[in-house]
Amino acid sequence: MARLQLTNVAKRYGNVEVLRDINLDIADGEFIVLVGPSGCGKSTLLRMIAGLEPISDGDFLIDGERMNDIRPRDRDIAMVFQSYALYPHMDVARNMGFSMEIRGAATAERTSRVAEAGRALGLDKLLERLPKALSGGQRQRVAMGRAIVRDPRAFLFDEPLSNLDAALRVEMRLEIARLHQRLGTTMVYVTHDQVEALTLADRIVVLNGGIIQQVGSPLELYERPANRFVAQFIGSPTMNVVAAAPDGASAVRLASGARILLPNHSGAGRAAELGIRPEHVDVVEPGTGDLDAVADVIEHLGSDTNVYTVVEGLGPIMARVRGNVPARSGDRLGLRIRPEHAHLFARDGRALAATGA
Amino acid sequence: MSAIRRPSPVLTFGKYAALAFYLIFALFPLYWLVKISITPDQLVFTEGTALWPSETTLGNFRTVIFHTDFLAYFGNSLIVSLGTAAATTLIAAGAGYAFSRFNFGGKRVIIALMLVTQMFPLLMIIAPIYKIVAAMGLLNSLTSLIVVYTAFNVPFATFLMQSFFDGIPKDLEEAAMMDGCTRFQALRKVIFPLTLPGLGATLGFVFTAAWSELLFALMLISRNEAMTFPVGLLTFVSKFSVDWGQMMAAGVLALIPSCLFFIFIQRYLVQGLTSGAVKG
Numbered sequence A: 001m002a003r004l005q006l007t008n009v010a011k012r013y014g015n016v017e018v019l020r021d022i023n024l025d026i027a028d029g030e031f032i033v034l035v036g037p038s039g040c041g042k043s044t045l046l047r048m049i050a051g052l053e054p055i056s057d058g059d060f061l062i063d064g065e066r067m068n069d070i071r072p073r074d075r076d077i078a079m080v081f082q083s084y085a086l087y088p089h090m091d092v093a094r095n096m097g098f099s100m101e102i103r104g105a106a107t108a109e110r111t112s113r114v115a116e117a118g119r120a121l122g123l124d125k126l127l128e129r130l131p132k133a134l135s136g137g138q139r140q141r142v143a144m145g146r147a148i149v150r151d152p153r154a155f156l157f158d159e160p161l162s163n164l165d166a167a168l169r170v171e172m173r174l175e176i177a178r179l180h181q182r183l184g185t186t187m188v189y190v191t192h193d194q195v196e197a198l199t200l201a202d203r204i205v206v207l208n209g210g211i212i213q214q215v216g217s218p219l220e221l222y223e224r225p226a227n228r229f230v231a232q233f234i235g236s237p238t239m240n241v242v243a244a245a246p247d248g249a250s251a252v253r254l255a256s257g258a259r260i261l262l263p264n265h266s267g268a269g270r271a272a273e274l275g276i277r278p279e280h281v282d283v284v285e286p287g288t289g290d291l292d293a294v295a296d297v298i299e300h301l302g303s304d305t306n307v308y309t310v311v312e313g314l315g316p317i318m319a320r321v322r323g324n325v326p327a328r329s330g331d332r333l334g335l336r337i338r339p340e341h342a343h344l345f346a347r348d349g350r351a352l353a354a355t356g357a
Numbered sequence B: 001m002s003a004i005r006r007p008s009p010v011l012t013f014g015k016y017a018a019l020a021f022y023l024i025f026a027l028f029p030l031y032w033l034v035k036i037s038i039t040p041d042q043l044v045f046t047e048g049t050a051l052w053p054s055e056t057t058l059g060n061f062r063t064v065i066f067h068t069d070f071l072a073y074f075g076n077s078l079i080v081s082l083g084t085a086a087a088t089t090l091i092a093a094g095a096g097y098a099f100s101r102f103n104f105g106g107k108r109v110i111i112a113l114m115l116v117t118q119m120f121p122l123l124m125i126i127a128p129i130y131k132i133v134a135a136m137g138l139l140n141s142l143t144s145l146i147v148v149y150t151a152f153n154v155p156f157a158t159f160l161m162q163s164f165f166d167g168i169p170k171d172l173e174e175a176a177m178m179d180g181c182t183r184f185q186a187l188r189k190v191i192f193p194l195t196l197p198g199l200g201a202t203l204g205f206v207f208t209a210a211w212s213e214l215l216f217a218l219m220l221i222s223r224n225e226a227m228t229f230p231v232g233l234l235t236f237v238s239k240f241s242v243d244w245g246q247m248m249a250a251g252v253l254a255l256i257p258s259c260l261f262f263i264f265i266q267r268y269l270v271q272g273l274t275s276g277a278v279k280g
Ligand SMILES: Nc1ncnc2c1ncn2[C@@H]1O[C@H](COP(=O)(O)OP(=O)(O)OP(=O)(O)O)[C@@H](O)[C@H]1O
Pocket: A013, A016, A018, A036, A037, A038, A039, A040, A041, A042, A043, A044, A045, A192
């Protein structure tokens, strides 16, 4: 049972402010994922929750209790480090049972809890090994086991899967999802990986430059990004964004001269940019779409096709099409923008409210 | 096209030849020391250049052990060297940990000052040191040697320890603190066991340095009962003759503690204890 609340939290190193105005209310049992570009302060935020980094300003509460000055050991929070940070001189069992050892738990209880966690993570045959005799994936499991054995109030993960290969990453991702379902404990998870964020999170927190850009469910962020940064950060492939000027109350004109009609969009009159996800751009016969383009690179993914095109006077636009497209590099194509999925951004990057659709 | 090129035999031979040459170069003086220590006195000069004497004896060892003050010197040296090694390593471990893990005001200045102390030739400061030790009434005491040796060894030992601490990921301490340790518990249960090789190396280094130090021992100690072994060795040199056999026998005996020490710690030195801590 743990509700984590951050109120107006800031972090400064000397004069450098790396986090500002962080307001976040994490409900008990929620799975929160922090994403953002490198250096945006994700690890710093996580470490402040852990107690490894002092909080410069604001309050951090666990279940209503102020934690700013409480030592890490007294917060009852477990953390899985990106580097795993296994104790190299202890075997797997002692690594996992270390927290109970420190708290003076009875040996019998410790042994049974370690055995149980070991079984759950498929480590039961490795309990007597030293970390150096384990593969990367096994070390990762031990690091998770060390956190589970404690039965903490909340789990923190700092890019726990980033050192694993792709296949193992998928497997461990599922494992973490199952873990959350089984334990129902509050989890805060830092990642670079969109797929991890979108698949694991109840809510995603997008950070940039030390400021929270948006907090919301994966679908909310995908469908209603609060600004251009979130729009381009969430979703793969990246959203196309091009300059646009108002043309009447419900249409915009692009630099190529094309006029895009947006009947349900109230923000058209203030738009500076138009954003459209590649999956919302259709490839049509030349001359019949909104834009005329020349195919640049075609990527066949089997189920989908990525069509990279160049539009004269506008620049590159990418379309992602279901199935196969019989186009080749250099072919002339038409592109149609689905107006109900278009995003409009003001000059400062803020999204202009989309109504309808 | 063969995938793996075998090293050419000439190159292999060259490498071994170079190693062999180095070993002979390094070990030959030791061999000579042992040879002379077991050569009877009357043969030292007549068979001076032979690789092995025609007759051997343990008489020199017997004389040195039972009829000179060598054992007393040896004991003094042990006290001074062990005391210095312990005191220096303790201070260096604390300072090295602080330098490695904390940022504090004046850190750079302190490091710079410590480097500066290493730049002066000992001869320049020997007179002031003598005056200070005399003023404290510590002349002719083993304590004076321990204090002076510790002062001179702490800077280098600190840098040595700092580099060992730098090699231990900070994550490990943080993981321990998340697991419920205080900083001190994390230090004792996680960092200390991993620093053993570093502590061993530092102890060994300081012990050896103190064990063979002559200059300060000569200046600060004139009483026979307080002499350390390097000073004591000089008593084998009289105005008119040098007792080579006994001197070499004493030298061989003096090698024993260092050898034992390094045999004891070498397994820690070669082992990479932190392997497996992080990803890799
Ligand atoms: N001890 C420090 N002193 C000064 N600045 C620091 C310190 N630690 C971190 N920073 C700065 O704080 C910012 C946030 O760092 P942080 O490690 O939280 O980023 P991150 O989002 O986790 O990045 P990554 O995705 O690369 O792990 C960075 O710009 C970094 O340079």
